[in-house]
Amino acid sequence: MSNVYRIGDFAKRVGRSVSTVRRWEAEGRITARRLPSGQRYFDDSDVRTVLQPGFDAARRKVVVYCRVSSSGQEADLAMQVAAMQRFCLARGLAVDEWISEVGGGMDLRREKFLALMDSIDRGEVATLVVAHKDRLARFGFDLVEHVAARSGCEIVVANQETLSPQQELVEDLLAVVHTFSGRLNGLRRYEKELERANLTVAGDR
Known part of the structure; x- marks a missing residue:
């Protein structure tokens, strides 16, 4: 049955x-x-x-995603795209769509990145090619890969470290420090408010 x-x-x-x-x-x-x-x-x-081989492959895309953090890195972006062209040619990958984006690797709300993830979720992408993991996300690549795998999308990482500028990493680390510094300052203010509240209560007794 x-x-x-x-x-x-x-x-x-x-x-x-x-x-x-x-x-x-x-x-x-x-x-x-x-x-x-x-x-x-x-x-x-x-x-x-x-589950037959090739059932969904014919209608699904091969996409290459390239990213740099700032508009001042246009030369880096062009170099990244050229390197991915050579990589895909050597792999025999026929690319259907090229996506280039300017935005920080810690910002997971990037417009083109979100549109790409929506396309993956709809099952439209068979293969996603990136130069390095942090081109998709500075942190959380494993989660992105898990979500892609659930929709049958394979992420191919060329792993070309030279296409992941060190300056970007420095900027992202500074952003992390700035974020936690702000939270720490907020926590200190909260502790001082608690101390003042406790002193006020004690004084009223």
Whole structure:
């Protein structure tokens, strides 16, 4: 007897996101069945269809993402793009989309980065290529990779350290120090306010 899967369970079974399964439906690549109650479901035949080699590869993109932290690093960005072109050519990767962005590696709200992650979540990206892990995120690359893997996206890291400017690392570390310094100052103010409050209470007794 064939197993019955609701859309969330089916997505987990085939290792894709729910949004990807809905995209497949919209494209007519799979069709949900319905129980007498009207509830939509998939079965093992749909699982076998989706898990066939190349089922989703033909419609999914290879994307290269390049990033520098500031507009003054245009030369670094051009060098990074050129190096990625050589890397992809040597790997035999046919690139569908090139993304270049200017923004700090600690800022995970970068406009193009978020648009890329949305595209990955929709199952539109098969392979994402970056020069170095910190081109995507200075911290938290493992989480980004985990989210990508859940949507069937492989992240290929060229690991070219020369394309990860040391000056960026210095700037990001200074930003971390500045952030924690501000929090520490806030904590000290809070402690002083508590001391004053305690003294006031003690004086009123």
